[in-house]
Amino acid sequence: MRAIFVLFDTLNRRFLPPYGAKDVVAPHFADLAGRSVTFDNAYGGSMPCMPARRELHTGRHNFLHRGWGPLEPFDDSMPELLSRAGVYTHLVTDHQHYWADGGATYHPRFRTFEFFRGQEGDEWKGHVADPPVPDNQAPTVTNGDLRRQDRVNRLYMTSEAEHPQTRTFDAGLHFIRTNADEDNWFLQIETFDPHEPFFTYDDYRKLYDTAYDGPELDWPDYVRVREPQETVDRTRSLYSALLTMCDHSLGRVLAAMDEHAMWDDTMLIVGTDHGFLLGEHDWWGKNTPPYFQETIHLPLFVWDPRSRRSDERRTSLVQTIDLAPTLLDYFGQPVPPDMQGAALAHTVACDAPVREAGLFGIFNGHVNVTDGRWVYLRAPARPGNQPLSEYTLTPTLMRGRMPVEVLREATLAPPFKFTKGVSPLRVAGTAYTDPHAFGSMLFDLGTDPGQRRPVIDDEQELRMATLMRDLMVASEAPAEQFERMGLPATGPLAQEHLLCREQAGQVETSRRRPLRAEDFPRSRIDVTTPISTLLAEPAAVSVLRAHLGDLVDGPLPGEVLELGLLDVAGVAVGLIPTATLHRIADELAEL
Missing domain, CATH: 3.40.720.10 (Alkaline Phosphatase, subunit A)
Incomplete structure (x- = not known):
């Protein structure tokens, strides 16, 4: 063979x-x-x-x-x-x-x-x-x-x-x-x-x-x-x-x-x-x-x-x-x-079935499930996309190694069944976007294969959310993932666990046209100015810190420093909410 x-x-x-x-x-x-x-x-x-x-x-x-x-x-x-x-x-x-x-x-x-x-x-x-x-x-x-x-x-x-x-x-x-x-x-x-x-x-x-x-x-x-x-x-x-x-x-x-x-x-x-x-x-x-x-x-x-x-x-x-x-x-x-x-x-x-539903997603993003007809894309229950932890014994990233600052805070977690009795490191998870900004969506592929019309259907969402939770349990999802998603790890799900109706406004907002420079006041320093330039001006740093908090003081990749806040908001969706970006733009214009 x-x-x-x-x-x-x-x-x-x-x-x-x-x-x-x-x-x-x-x-x-x-x-x-x-x-x-x-x-x-x-x-x-x-x-x-x-x-x-x-x-x-x-x-x-x-x-x-x-x-x-x-x-x-x-x-x-x-x-x-x-x-x-x-x-x-x-x-x-x-x-x-x-x-x-x-x-x-x-x-x-x-x-x-x-x-x-x-x-x-x-x-x-x-x-x-x-x-x-x-x-x-x-x-x-x-x-x-x-x-x-x-x-x-x-x-x-x-x-x-x-x-x-x-x-x-x-x-x-x-x-x-x-x-x-x-x-x-x-x-x-x-x-x-x-x-x-x-x-x-x-x-x-x-x-x-x-x-x-x-x-x-x-x-x-x-x-x-x-x-x-x-x-x-x-x-x-x-x-x-x-x-x-x-x-x-x-x-x-x-x-x-x-x-x-x-x-x-x-x-x-x-x-x-x-x-x-x-x-x-x-x-x-x-x-x-x-x-x-x-x-x-x-x-x-x-x-x-x-x-x-x-x-x-x-x-x-x-x-x-x-x-x-x-x-x-x-x-x-x-x-x-x-x-x-x-x-x-x-x-x-002979087309023998092997599962009722399938789980899919990306770390720090939506958690999703499909039964082949319905697709449920569930966003985090709250803004901020937390809590998040990674579990590893090989602490590397796509390109490079996990920073020692992160590893200093690592702890040993209890073994999962799939780690075969080995305790992995638990390290703080990083999120460069906030998927909460997109909201949760439910689609019926039978009537909407292009996923243009999200459905509000509490009965179907409850069914799909239950399938999702059960598959997360079967995958030994860590406790923080259930908390991030607003799902109980045990017991029946109820109306209080549904998100599509609650987050419909976010779904609508996420579909609006992208922000452009002309949507903001232009001034000596503004939301198109490279972040490295903003960080060189104490008054601008004060504005940024007032609205972005620890993001300003955290280590930023060199590539990010060369971008304006508008570009960052377009790449890292949800990290800088639109309303916050407008407030920053107005205050920078006054400097």
């Missing part, structure tokens, strides 16, 4: 022909659907990139206990368990987060692995001098250092053959050719694409020629859309072009399976970690707004040579946590008791 898992990052379901896309060139995804089972109700769980990959290893949710971070010493790891059982496991990837602090313990769980450098802001090629900035590049406010590095990296990708996606699939095909006559192996081919930046080549871009001559935005900030529709359309076309390049790479894998007659004894899984908002709900990106369908409802294709089902669709609700148990089961290995997911062999064969 062999298995191949092709993992894309940020593969939008709605841009794929098997899911209804009409204007995206992706013939190999259409071919894949004809050769496999297509899942119509596949959802992510822990978001975004590395939390999702932790689920792929562990088969359990982690977003209630930890933000972005590595595999923990107590975590089960599907590829490691396979390796211990004698299955040869190999990873080929260009996903740069594997060699950063927050992802450095994943790849060693494979027996062998290969890396290909250069995606996004991967700290790869070293140029002391700043690289050229294209004249037509659209202005952005975040990730300045990473964008600079990305411009350097692109200098070394002048052809498709040099692109890390191509090199990753080259390596995957080399493994297939080398081991086509061998048995008992698992190959994970993983590319960062079509994650932003949406960088590809003319052969793909010309397929979506829009005669656009405005600013190029191939890496949007995660903020509300302010650009005109033609820029939004152009960015979507750049994403589509990169997706078509991904489709070409997928086609190479399908051709290799044909060439080596692998369909009789090789499982193929093709999926992703999450999607991306490309102007839907008036947002770019992910993570800041709640996880709408565009970012959490995923494409998933499975060919299982045991049941040999192809060109069929499945409606059962499945999640990312199911993939580790599925692969362990396929290779005849037991599923560890800490895995929450279910093996999907019977679901692939």
Whole structure:
């Protein structure tokens, strides 16, 4: 038995022909659907990139206990368990987060692995001098250092053959050719694409020629859309072009399976970690707004040579946590008791259901649940997004290590069942946004698949909130998560625990047009002035401290210091409420 898992990052379901896309060139995804089972109700769980990959290893949710971070010493790891059982496991990837602090313990769980450098802001090629900035590049406010590095990296990708996606699939095909006559192996081919930046080549871009001559935005900030529709359309076309390049790479894998007659004894899984908002709900990106369908409802294709089902669709609700148990089961290995997911062999064969509802979310964000028809996005019960704690034995962040100031305050927490008797560190959780500002929302996907009309329905909210609470209990959510969400850990839920009606005003406010500079008084120093300049003026510091409190005195990243308060309010939604920003603007104007 062999298995191949092709993992894309940020593969939008709605841009794929098997899911209804009409204007995206992706013939190999259409071919894949004809050769496999297509899942119509596949959802992510822990978001975004590395939390999702932790689920792929562990088969359990982690977003209630930890933000972005590595595999923990107590975590089960599907590829490691396979390796211990004698299955040869190999990873080929260009996903740069594997060699950063927050992802450095994943790849060693494979027996062998290969890396290909250069995606996004991967700290790869070293140029002391700043690289050229294209004249037509659209202005952005975040990730300045990473964008600079990305411009350097692109200098070394002048052809498709040099692109890390191509090199990753080259390596995957080399493994297939080398081991086509061998048995008992698992190959994970993983590319960062079509994650932003949406960088590809003319052969793909010309397929979506829009005669656009405005600013190029191939890496949007995660903020509300302010650009005109033609820029939004152009960015979507750049994403589509990169997706078509991904489709070409997928086609190479399908051709290799044909060439080596692998369909009789090789499982193929093709999926992703999450999607991306490309102007839907008036947002770019992910993570800041709640996880709408565009970012959490995923494409998933499975060919299982045991049941040999192809060109069929499945409606059962499945999640990312199911993939580790599925692969362990396929290779005849037991599923560890800490895995929450279910093996999907019977679901692939005959659409056998594996769950009533699925939990999903991001640490410090909304907690969410779906039963496949209804989706409930629950915000914190109160402003401030507290209490929050992370539980870890590997205190690293996406890029870097947890500050010693945070670690000095850490305490040992009692073990969870899934920590296998080990007491983790409890450290203060950080929230860069306040999801309370978005409010809680309930949607009926049967009548509103685009999630444009939140429903106030106490009976349905009570049912969904109960499903959520029960799944949180099953995930051993820490006590502070129940407090943050305003949910009891035990006992029946009641009217007092419902939030949609109470928070309807926040939902409406969050949908208003984004704030602009012209909404505020202009003066010598104002809400567009860099924060570093404001902090250099004692009178301005007094104004800020009066309205923002400890935020002013806390350590601020260098990138934040170069932003104005208006930009910060747009990126870190809820951190500076609109009314507070207006009061600050008025008082700064008087200085």
